[in-house]
Amino acid sequence: MAEDHRTSDVAAIGVMVAGDLRQRIRDRTVFIFALVVPLALMVVFNAVFGGMNPEKLSGVRVTLVSEANDAAAGGLAGALADLDSMEVDLTRLPHSDPNAATPKLKTAVEDDKVDVAITVPADFTRSLGTGGQPRVTVVRRGGIEPQIIALVVEGFVSRAAAAAKAASVAGAEGLAPATIAQVALRVADSPPTLDVADREAPPGQLSTQGALVAGQAAFFMFFTIGFGVVAYLEERELGTLPRLRSLPISPHTVMTAKAVVSFILGVVATAVLLLLGVILFDLRYENLLTVGVVVVVSVAAVTASSLVVVRVARTAEQAQMITAILGVVLGILGGSFFQLTGTGFFARLADLTPTAAFIRGVGVGADGGGIADAAAPLTFLLGFGAISVVAAVLLPDRSPAR
Amino acid sequence: MTAAMSGSNTAPPVLSVNGLTKAFGSRRAVDDVSFEISPGETYGLLGPNGAGKTTTISMIAGLLKPDSGHIRLCGFEDGPTRREARAHLGLVPQDLAIYPDLTARENLVLFGRLQGIPRRRLRERADEVLDVIGLSDRSGDLTKEYSGGMKRRLNIGIGLLHQPDLLILDEPTVGVDPQSRNAILESVEALSREGLALLYTTHYMEEAERLCDRIGIVDQGSMVAEGTVDELLRITGEADAVSLSGSGSVLEATRALGKANGVVAASGDGTTISLTVADAPTHLASLLATAAREGMAVTDVDVSRPDLEDVFLHLTGRALRD
Numbered sequence: 001m002a003e004d005h006r007t008s009d010v011a012a013i014g015v016m017v018a019g020d021l022r023q024r025i026r027d028r029t030v031f032i033f034a035l036v037v038p039l040a041l042m043v044v045f046n047a048v049f050g051g052m053n054p055e056k057l058s059g060v061r062v063t064l065v066s067e068a069n070d071a072a073a074g075g076l077a078g079a080l081a082d083l084d085s086m087e088v089d090l091t092r093l094p095h096s097d098p099n100a101a102t103p104k105l106k107t108a109v110e111d112d113k114v115d116v117a118i119t120v121p122a123d124f125t126r127s128l129g130t131g132g133q134p135r136v137t138v139v140r141r142g143g144i145e146p147q148i149i150a151l152v153v154e155g156f157v158s159r160a161a162a163a164a165k166a167a168s169v170a171g172a173e174g175l176a177p178a179t180i181a182q183v184a185l186r187v188a189d190s191p192p193t194l195d196v197a198d199r200e201a202p203p204g205q206l207s208t209q210g211a212l213v214a215g216q217a218a219f220f221m222f223f224t225i226g227f228g229v230v231a232y233l234e235e236r237e238l239g240t241l242p243r244l245r246s247l248p249i250s251p252h253t254v255m256t257a258k259a260v261v262s263f264i265l266g267v268v269a270t271a272v273l274l275l276l277g278v279i280l281f282d283l284r285y286e287n288l289l290t291v292g293v294v295v296v297v298s299v300a301a302v303t304a305s306s307l308v309v310v311r312v313a314r315t316a317e318q319a320q321m322i323t324a325i326l327g328v329v330l331g332i333l334g335g336s337f338f339q340l341t342g343t344g345f346f347a348r349l350a351d352l353t354p355t356a357a358f359i360r361g362v363g364v365g366a367d368g369g370g371i372a373d374a375a376a377p378l379t380f381l382l383g384f385g386a387i388s389v390v391a392a393v394l395l396p397d398r399s400p401a402r
Numbered sequence: 403m404t405a406a407m408s409g410s411n412t413a414p415p416v417l418s419v420n421g422l423t424k425a426f427g428s429r430r431a432v433d434d435v436s437f438e439i440s441p442g443e444t445y446g447l448l449g450p451n452g453a454g455k456t457t458t459i460s461m462i463a464g465l466l467k468p469d470s471g472h473i474r475l476c477g478f479e480d481g482p483t484r485r486e487a488r489a490h491l492g493l494v495p496q497d498l499a500i501y502p503d504l505t506a507r508e509n510l511v512l513f514g515r516l517q518g519i520p521r522r523r524l525r526e527r528a529d530e531v532l533d534v535i536g537l538s539d540r541s542g543d544l545t546k547e548y549s550g551g552m553k554r555r556l557n558i559g560i561g562l563l564h565q566p567d568l569l570i571l572d573e574p575t576v577g578v579d580p581q582s583r584n585a586i587l588e589s590v591e592a593l594s595r596e597g598l599a600l601l602y603t604t605h606y607m608e609e610a611e612r613l614c615d616r617i618g619i620v621d622q623g624s625m626v627a628e629g630t631v632d633e634l635l636r637i638t639g640e641a642d643a644v645s646l647s648g649s650g651s652v653l654e655a656t657r658a659l660g661k662a663n664g665v666v667a668a669s670g671d672g673t674t675i676s677l678t679v680a681d682a683p684t685h686l687a688s689l690l691a692t693a694a695r696e697g698m699a700v701t702d703v704d705v706s707r708p709d710l711e712d713v714f715l716h717l718t719g720r721a722l723r724d
Contacts, residue, residue: 242463244516246463247517
């Protein structure tokens with residue numbers, strides 16, 4: 001005869017969660033998808049994209065060859081020396097025939113003795129003043145810093161040419177020669193229009209590496225959480241679900257236990273990935289509490305969305321497919337791999353993803369912002385989760401009847 | 403079989419099913435099915451695949467809600483909708499309801515704790531059940547490393563763990579090799595001997611004949627006949643087939659046997675006489691004496707009794723395994 005035993009639903013959920021986690025640990029698949037793959041992708045993406053956004057320009061060695069007393073060449077040298085964005089090690093070489101020095105300068109660049117060599121031709125200032133088109137030669141090495149120097153030179157020469165043209169027109173209109181000279185000099189000596197400055201990421205926005213780490217954590221959050229709830233459908237296929245539902249426990253206990261497993265897996269995996277970002281990529285999270293709250297709320301929201309998947313899918317395989325599609329689409333829109341730029345419909349759509357909200361929330365926490373500062377992404381995530389729960393309750397169960 | 407039979411047991415039934423009906427769309431999977439199981443009785447639901455056996459037990463176990471009908475389970479009028487009622491029920495689903503990444507003991511402990519069995523008692527019960535199902539030596543192995551038969555035995559063991567009043571076994575030998583199948587049937591017989599009430603579904607008529615005190619034959623959702631094996635055989639009016647082979651005056655013997663007591667029909671072909679006899683064991687001696695008296699030297703006798711396969715064919719016009 002049956003002995004009179006009772007178990008509470010909370011205790012039953014605890015037993016099922018412990019059993020599920022034990023199986024997940026033994027299965028190891030969850031480790032691969034929750035930690036190994038995202039970590040590998042982080043490293044790869046960091047290697048590919050990380051270098052495209054240098055945060056600091058290095059110094060550059062510049063040699064400028066011109067006639068000793070050329071006023072415009074002096075102006076160019078001044079413009080280069082005044083660049084705020086990088087340190088310019090400028091060497092001026094006076095030469096009576098600057099163009100003759102060009103081959104030697106090319107060799108110096110090739111031999112890595114100098115990064116940029118500039119040749120200002122003889123009679124440069126006078127040529128400009130008479131409306132001529134003197135050619136300034138720039139020989140440079142690869143890299144962004146020499147390119148910036150070349151752009152500055154180009155900008156200076158353009159302004160000088162414009163000044164010369166203004167002077168020429170003024171002369172034709174009968175302007176006094178002294179005034180013409182003043183106009184030309186003022187234009188030529190005006191500050192360069194190109195200025196590249198080092199800027200930190202704006203408040204609440206992650207650096208490139210930080211965005212990659214948070215993006216990958218958000219992207220794989222769907223898959224990790226999917227493991228938990230897909231297990232519900234696997235139980236149905238395995239045959240354990242009928243047995244569980246025949247036990248003296250509430251019918252909702254099984255699904256609740258799966259959601260709890262998903263939540264635990266999601267929080268642990270996401271926290272570990274963000275922590276690895278600190279260890280491997282020198283990321284910093286100034287406000288850990290905010291980051292923690294964002295992680296917890298995000299995982300809860302995605303777990304809620306996975307309940308909808310369980311309702312919609314007929315089999316575990318279908319659920320995995322839907323989860324993958326959902327993860328990839330929301331990941332791309334939300335900026336798991338790269339930030340979508342632009343305005344309009346897609347930009348707004350991108351903002352309305354849990355992935356984007358998670359990245360924004362982590363960004364606020366990383367920047368030292370409090371929970372109140374992260375209110376917008378947190379509110380969105382809570383709303384997303386609430387809508388998902390309502391949808392999961394209202395949607396009919398499409399699982400085949402047994 | 404146990405001595406506990408319907409009508410001979412005055413204790414209230416552990417299960418009483420009345421007018422159970424379930425439809426999926428326009429198809430009636432179970433149509434007005436009624437039966438009872440007394441304490442200690444083994445009741446078989448016999449029918450081909452798709453007859454409605456699993457749907458019936460799904461409703462009894464609380465997995466499906468009946469469209470109509472009433473289930474009284476272990477004294478609870480609300481049937482399986484009551485948690486307390488489900489605590490008295492053990493279910494062995496047709497699918498292997500075990501976790502492959504847990505050991506046999508871990509599977510037992512997990513389901514035992516969900517049943518609310520206290521830890522110490524659960525440890526003892528797990529040992530007892532492992533012993534009963536013959537898996538004590540392999541209790542620490544992951545079940546994914548088990549053979550099909552071992553998994554089936556564990557599947558049954560989990561259903562027994564909390565010592566239910568009624569154990570439902572849904573085709574527990576499907577896909578099992580003959581040796582394991584026999585081990586499972588012996589386990590079920592042992593449970594029956596211990597006085598556990600069993601509801602056993604199968605489409606193997608040999609299993610139903612071997613294990614069940616009473617059998618309900620189901621086809622296309624309906625209960626077409628119910629009773630003990632003998633009662634079922636009598637319902638159909640089928641007689642035994644007796645074949646006598648030999649030499650001598652076979653034709654004369656055929657004529658004489660055609661008029662013998664209990665013989666329904668007789669035919670002969672010179673060396674063999676085929677008889678249709680009501681209750682052959684009772685009349686066989688006198689039939690052999692008649693043949694000898696007519697001058698036939700009988701060298702071989704073959705008696706075949708009708709079985710449940712014949713009963714099913716008689717009732718439905720189709721073979722049991724169609």
